[in-house]
Amino acid sequence: MTPERFTPELLALGWTDDLQEALNGALDAADPQDRPDLHPARVAGVGRSSLRLWAADGEHDALLTGAMRQDPDTQPVMGDWVIAQTLPDTPKRRVTALLPRRTTFARAVNGGLGRQVITANVDTVLIVTAPDQDFDLPRLGRYVAAVQASGAQPALILNKTDLTPDPQRYLTELGALAPDAPLHAVNARTGAGLGGVRALLRPGLTAALIGSSGVGKSTLTNALLGREAAQTGGLMAEGLGRHTTTARTLYRVPGGGLLVDNPGLRDIAVWDPEGVAADPARIEEIAADCRFRKCTHTGEPGCAVQRAVARGEISAGQVQAYQARRAPARRGAGRPRR
Numbered sequence: 001m002t003p004e005r006f007t008p009e010l011l012a013l014g015w016t017d018d019l020q021e022a023l024n025g026a027l028d029a030a031d032p033q034d035r036p037d038l039h040p041a042r043v044a045g046v047g048r049s050s051l052r053l054w055a056a057d058g059e060h061d062a063l064l065t066g067a068m069r070q071d072p073d074t075q076p077v078m079g080d081w082v083i084a085q086t087l088p089d090t091p092k093r094r095v096t097a098l099l100p101r102r103t104t105f106a107r108a109v110n111g112g113l114g115r116q117v118i119t120a121n122v123d124t125v126l127i128v129t130a131p132d133q134d135f136d137l138p139r140l141g142r143y144v145a146a147v148q149a150s151g152a153q154p155a156l157i158l159n160k161t162d163l164t165p166d167p168q169r170y171l172t173e174l175g176a177l178a179p180d181a182p183l184h185a186v187n188a189r190t191g192a193g194l195g196g197v198r199a200l201l202r203p204g205l206t207a208a209l210i211g212s213s214g215v216g217k218s219t220l221t222n223a224l225l226g227r228e229a230a231q232t233g234g235l236m237a238e239g240l241g242r243h244t245t246t247a248r249t250l251y252r253v254p255g256g257g258l259l260v261d262n263p264g265l266r267d268i269a270v271w272d273p274e275g276v277a278a279d280p281a282r283i284e285e286i287a288a289d290c291r292f293r294k295c296t297h298t299g300e301p302g303c304a305v306q307r308a309v310a311r312g313e314i315s316a317g318q319v320q321a322y323q324a325r326r327a328p329a330r331r332g333a334g335r336p337r338r
């Protein structure tokens with residue numbers, strides 16, 4: 001049907017079985033005449049009215065269909081996978097559909113009534129801190145919670161290890177925040193310890209860096225990329241350049257992996273942590289529409305919860321948090337609760 005399907009190019013961009021399945025479904029539903037022109041692509045840059053896409057056959061500028069532009073639920077964000085149509089008279093593509101999101105970073109808007117997704121499909125978030133006045137365990141703990149709520153895996157990075165005679169003391173405290181998370185000490189300026197961080201950026205995986213201003217995210221980005229891509233010292237990163245006011249970009253890491261640079265993610269410190277927490281009543285309300293009464297929301301057909309995740313109404317992380325909370329009760333009772 002389509003020439004795509006796990007080409008090395010798509011895999012390098014983070015293509016998965018779930019995405020292929022969603023694409024197949026969308027192609028089945030599409031006008032047979034259009035099918036050869038429909039291809040998956042990853043959103044690598046977001047401008048006011050256009051998108052930068054990375055596809056199996058290279059980079060393209062793209063426009064949204066009017067319907068997608070008007071619906072906040074289908075507005076593609078950095079990291080999203082979309083279906084893009086080639087057009088006869090222009091090199092620009094037209095984005096026709098949003099593919100389901102694996103993870104979502106969102107912030108609460110309208111006083112917590114709504115949520116705005118700012119980055120999708122990030123697998124690993126490197127939480128960066130330094131052994132100086134930035135080292136604030138409660139705030140770092142909120143980063144960890146926000147990352148887990150997004151559905152992504154946190155990793156903890158202590159940068160600027162040259163500033164302390166005793167990095168181990170900081171590492172011990174950091175490690176206690178998330179015992180299962182990878183933990184690395186680095187000096188982004190000299191590159192010391194970078195090998196461990198590089199090992200987290202495997203082909204097909206998408207990573208992002210968060211942490212306060214000045215902690216060394218841009219320096220670390222440049223060290224990982226092996227070039228001066230991001231401006232250090234608090235200036236804006238390279239991105240869509242002249243076309244946008246807010247730089248948001250995706251980088252390819254030499255050796256594999258993708259790195260999202262998104263100022264919106266950097267502001268995670270100001271997020272309301274409750275805004276991203278799961279509301280069990282809300283999820284149970286959605287789950288009432290699942291086809292199966294004992295649906296576990298882990299991939300059953302007709303699952304209303306997964307449908308809500310795909311629409312961005314709730315995040316994969318919220319569902320995970322909800323399931324994690326239910327699991328002990330389920331074990332205790334020895335049978336499913338519903």
Ligand SMILES: Nc1nc2c(ncn2[C@@H]2O[C@H](COP(=O)(O)OP(=O)(O)OP(=O)(O)O)[C@@H](O)[C@H]2O)c(=O)[nH]1
Pocket residue numbers: 159160161162163186187188189190211212213214215216217218219220231232233234235266
């Ligand atoms: N001593 C020391 N300084 C570092 C290290 N890494 C980065 N810096 C310095 O810290 C300052 C801030 O680094 P940036 O990389 O711009 O920090 P950032 O987190 O990207 O900051 P924003 O762009 O404002 O979010 C720069 O002067 C860097 O040279 C390190 O490992 N040791």
Ligand SMILES: [Zn+2]
Pocket residue numbers: 287290291295296297298300302303304305306
């Ligand atoms: Zn379900």
